[in-house]
Amino acid sequence: xxxxxxxxxxxxxxxxxxxxxxxxxxxxxxxxxxxxxxxxxxxxxxxxxxxxxxxxxxxxxxxxxxxxxxxxxxxxxxxxxxxxxxxxxxxxxxxxxxxxxxxxxxxxxxxxxxxxxxxxxxxxxxxxxxxxxxxxxxxxxxxxxxxxxxxxxxxxxxxxxxxxxxxxxxxxxxxxxxxxxxxxxxxxxxxxxxxxxxxxxxxxxxxxxxxxxxxxxxxxxxxxxxxxxxxxxxxxxxxxxxxxxxxxxxxxxxxxxxxxxxxxxxxxxxxxxxxxxxxxxxxxxxxxxxxxxxxxxxxxxxxxxxxxxxxxxxxxxxxxxxxxxxxxxxxxxxxxxxxxxxxxxxxxxxxxxxxxxxxxxxxxxxxxxxxxxxxxxxxxxxxxxxxxxxxxxxxxxxxxxxxxxxxxxxxxxxxxxxxxxxxxxxxxxxxxxxxxxxxxxxxxxxxxxxxxxxxxxxxxxxxxxxxxxxxxxxxxxxxxxxxxxxxxxxxxx
Ligand code: TXE
Numbered sequence: 234x235x236x237x238x239x240x241x242x243x244x245x246x247x248x249x250x251x252x253x254x255x256x257x258x259x260x261x262x263x264x265x266x267x268x269x270x271x272x273x274x275x276x277x278x279x280x281x282x283x284x285x286x287x288x289x290x291x292x293x294x295x296x297x298x299x300x301x302x303x304x305x306x307x308x309x310x311x312x313x314x315x316x317x318x319x320x321x322x323x324x325x326x327x328x329x330x331x332x333x334x335x336x337x338x339x340x341x342x343x344x345x346x347x348x349x350x351x352x353x354x355x356x357x358x359x360x361x362x363x364x365x366x367x368x369x370x371x372x373x374x375x376x377x378x379x380x381x382x383x384x385x386x387x388x389x390x391x392x393x394x395x396x397x398x399x400x401x402x403x404x405x406x407x408x409x410x411x412x413x414x415x416x417x418x419x420x421x422x423x424x425x426x427x428x429x430x431x432x433x434x435x436x437x438x439x440x441x442x443x444x445x446x447x448x449x450x451x452x453x454x455x456x457x458x459x460x461x462x463x464x465x466x467x468x469x470x471x472x473x474x475x476x477x478x479x480x481x482x483x484x485x486x487x488x489x490x491x492x493x494x495x496x497x498x499x500x501x502x503x504x505x506x507x508x509x510x511x512x513x514x515x516x517x518x519x520x521x522x523x524x525x526x527x528x529x530x531x532x533x534x535x536x537x538x539x540x541x542x543x544x545x546x547x548x549x550x551x552x553x554x555x556x557x558x559x560x561x562x563x564x565x566x567x568x569x570x571x572x573x574x575x576x577x578x579x580x581x582x583x584x585x586x587x588x589x590x591x592x593x594x595x596x597x598x599x600x601x602x603x604x605x606x607x608x609x610x611x612x613x614x615x616x617x618x619x620x621x622x623x624x625x626x627x628x629x630x631x632x633x634x635x636x637x638x639x640x641x642x643x644x645x646x647x648x649x650x651x652x653x654x655x656x657x658x659x660x661x662x663x664x665x666x667x668x669x670x671x672x673x674x675x676x677x678x679x680x681x682x683x684x685x686x687x688x689x690x691x692x693x694x695x696x697x698x699x700x701x702x703x704x705x706x707x708x709x710x711x712x713x714x715x716x717x718x719x720x721x722x723x724x725x726x
Pocket of ligand 1: 379380381382383406407408409437438439440442443444447458459460461463464466467481482483484514515562565616617618
């Protein structure tokens with residue numbers, strides 16, 4: 234069986250710990266691959282490699298154009314190997330192969346989009362002829378790029394592509410549950426010509442190999458996608474050495490349907506928003522807010538549609554969505570279901586582990602709809618990251634906005650209405666990083682992605698995604714130097 238290894242300073246290495254982790258399919262628990270289990274020694278070696286390489290200037294001295302070309306080569310190589318990538322992604326996560334194929338296509342677009350970004354920099358008019366003032370942008374330094382398991386390579390690509398374009402060195406730490414495609418990426422980066430020591434990879438648990446990445450003084454920036462609790466811990470750890478942080482910490486995303494909306498489209502999108510990838514999506518539309526007058530029609534139809542969803546493993550062509558990532562995650566989501574019932578929500582469909590023939594060995598949960606919910610409920614406030622939609626009702630536009638904002642999160646949301654003026658007012662009132670109007674879910678590499686409030690810090694994608702990896706430097710050049718004349722100087726006439 235293949236053993237996935239660390240990639241440090243251009244060499245594949247087993248962990249100093251000698252330990253091995255089995256990556257098991259969430260569909261049937263078969264061992265997909267084994268991975269070396271990192272420890273502190275491995276992390277320190279990887280940080281040293283990234284630090285030394287950055288200090289050497291070997292990569293940041295490349296021209297911007299050469300790094301743009303590098304990104305295009307990487308995109309071409311991933312495209313060449315797309316089948317291998319998609320199978321590996323689907324193997325670790327048990328998501329359907331077709332979903333993994335979409336993800337890999339998105340990864341390729343992320344590299345291609347970043348290759349279009351021009352080198353930033355501009356002159357500043359100081360108003361003095363003898364002064365040339367210029368703002369230049371330089372790489373931030375050594376970056377720790379920590380990824381989650383729901384879209385393993387895609388989330389890592391949002392970090393790696395701009396880090397490379399900026400000229401940084403980095404250590405990738407994929408989720409211990411889904412490391413395969415990050416390993417493939419290291420092969421691709423090397424084949425594309427990334428110098429040894431620029432791109433390093435550490436495998437292992439967050440507590441053991443993630444924590445030292447967030448506290449080492451040689452790391453300048455942490456870009457993290459994952460859960461809120463881990464994000465808080467990372468931010469606190471980063472504070473000690475004043476690292477920059479870019480955090481994407483999920484959401485509790487309102488999907489608001491007004492009575493004058495295209496109801497058929499709104500319901501169909503609500504089903505996708507809540508149950509795609511079994512709800513393991515940071516922008517999942519988990520909070521359905523429905524205008525009271527259409528409540529019964531919308532909820533009855535939502536329940537009917539949820540009940541029809543076919544669950545199944547990566548090789549089941551009839552399957553529409555797959556299992557949750559792990560037993561621990563399954564139990565967490567089941568806990569939210571239990572809590573919602575105790576809190577008085579009305580269970581309309583689903584609500585339990587799916588144990589139909591062929592699913593028994595997997596971490597499947599039936600698509601679940603709770604009606605009669607309110608914002609005091611934990612199931613409405615906390616991110617379950619499972620296939621659960623909670624339904625609340627409203628009667629006015631103001632109430633819809635207030636409910637949509639009644640969350641500590643602020644990642645995304647949607648509004649459905651035929652009245653475009655109302656759509657714009659609601660979109661302006663919602664404090665979330667992305668708002669879809671009469672649509673749900675699309676994101677583009679060209680457009681900034683990230684959250685207000687507890688959904689995170691900073692942005693990925695778009696031009697802002699690159700700027701996370703750059704430091705602005707002001708260069709002031711005096712072409713006609715003179716004395717400052719501030720302090721009295723008795724020796725000067
Ligand atoms: O995530 P963690 P978990 C949410 C979702 C889910 C919850 C917990 O609600 O139920 O997070 O999931 C690494 N220092 N999201 O426990 O712990 C870890 O090894 C440094 C939302 O799987 O956040 C992995 O690589 N790193 C989300 C990564 O952090 C640490 C996607 C994410 O793991 C660390 C996934 C530490 N102390 C889950 N502890 C989104 N925003 O899309 C862990 N890690």
